[in-house]
Amino acid sequence: MPAVHFYLRWPDGQEEQCYSPSTVLQQYFQPGDTMTLAEFVQRADQALGQASERVASKYGYYCSSAADQLAVIQRRAASYPDQQGSIEITAIRELGAS
Numbered sequence: 408m409p410a411v412h413f414y415l416r417w418p419d420g421q422e423e424q425c426y427s428p429s430t431v432l433q434q435y436f437q438p439g440d441t442m443t444l445a446e447f448v449q450r451a452d453q454a455l456g457q458a459s460e461r462v463a464s465k466y467g468y469y470c471s472s473a474a475d476q477l478a479v480i481q482r483r484a485a486s487y488p489d490q491q492g493s494i495e496i497t498a499i500r501e502l503g504a505s
Contacts, residue, residue: 410502417483418444418492425480428470429458433499440496444484447494451480 409430415423435454442450455473462470484490 412500412502413496414498414500416495416497418487418489418494422497423483426472426476427455427458428473429461430501431457431461436496436499438496438498441493443491444487444494445490448481448484452477 410426410428411430411432413425413427413432413436415425417423432454434457435450455477459470459473462468462473484494
């Protein structure tokens with residue numbers, strides 16, 4: 408199952424690399440997408456949840472890395488006082504792809 412790294416630019420300009428165990432993430436985000444923190448967290452919850460479901464259907468167990476990544480995103484997003492601040496998806500790369 409191809410996994411992906413997706414790269415974010417938070418409202419304060421800091422960049423972060425995140426992980427999804429499935430390319431299903433690309434149904435929720437594309438490079439260049441900009442959205443509010445609240446929308447991003449909602450979409451990340453859906454995308455990473457679906458990615459974990461795909462792992463479960465293939466391997467018989469849910470992906471703890473997807474749940475861990477979502478928790479990191481939720482904590483970081485909650486640390487910003489302005490939930491209307493913008494976050495940008497700067498890139499998405501399949502692992503092993505150049």
